[in-house]
Amino acid sequence: MQIYLVGGAVRDELLGLPQTDCDWVVVGANAEMMVSRGFIPVGKDFPVFLHPQTHEEYALARTERKTAAGYAGFQFYADSSVTLEQDLLRRDFTINAMAKDENGTLIDPYGGQADLQAGILRHVSPAFAEDPVRILRAARFAARYDFEIAADTMQLMRNMVADGEADALVAERVWQEFAKGLMEKQAARMITVLHDCGALAVLLPEVNALFGVPQPANHHPEIDCGIHTLMTLQTAADLNLSLPERYAALLHDVGKALTPPHILPHHHGHDLAGEKSVININHRWRVPKQCAECAQLACVWHIRIHSVAHLKPKTILNILKKTDAFRRPQRFIHVLNVCLADVRGRKNKENTPYPQRQHWLNLLQVASNIDTRAIAAAQDPKNIAAAIEQARLAQIKPIQLAYQHSIKTENPV
Structure with missing residues (x-):
């Protein structure tokens, strides 16, 4: 029985990054042997065990x-005759298909170390195409390490999308991967990769539709709504914003795919088309409430803010009342932060002042x-609501007048 450290722990050690989770592969053993040594089975039909002391996973x-469509359609075969190389062959990328033995010797049968040094994500085998989660x-x-996708791997991903594999993804897994990707340092790279392989059109057609939609050139020199969305999301990441704020940054302009930018309600009403799209996306992927609400509010109100x-x-x-800012000020601040990312997510606008945030x-x-x-x-009692409103208006008026006098109101954002 031999035990090997595998996967992400080996990859991150070679990158000089801290190891967060250690996964182990056991070769030359079976379930009975593992239980006899005190390991705790994770599931009845899955060959993974928890170490009795460290609680790390030993598989x-x-x-x-592959037995059926989707990420869950697999049959596993675990036996003492399965080799380490066979186990590594089933993994997604070469950079995740490396192992270290108990003496610290690197075992790299598929060239993972070379791809790691070159900054390339490459599939290990054609079996990559059997699991659509691997697209995500x-x-x-790519967003975590800012790596390039190998050309043959990108083509394989495009073929998977064309074959309908992405359609088999379930909401929980999609959101799980999206949430992780949005919180990576190069968050916009995730959307770029999904767009390039065609998966974005399946998973987020509302965002995909933004690419090719022109922006008003006087406000947005980057011209394309899709490019602006990528820049806004990356700005949110650069500002180290939270997951709800980054998710809202991704969806803030989805209404522009349905309503031409030059007739959007810049000063009157709000983005009804965008609001409906955000609601549909939130429902489709069962987005957590905090993220869903922030995205909806940012989409509806960012132009007027x-x-x-x-x-x-x-x-x-x-x-302020419709955004529930009095009762939930922190959520309103999140929306203001998304607006800041929107303004700075434009060509040569990275350090643009945004006095509107402090004014709000x-x-x-x-x-x-x-x-x-x-x-x-x-x-x-029947006059209380009106009296409170008048008192609030009395406080707002002088602040607003002073603000209007202190800035050049003709300078558009």
């Missing part, structure tokens, strides 16, 4: 056979500082 060397993993690893200098005090109060925070603060209890105590 019997195994091979896989390729995009996520940008244009605060042109708004009347009553409109400002209405936006000032407006929210003064409108929140009124004594609602005193107002309620002095009013007939």
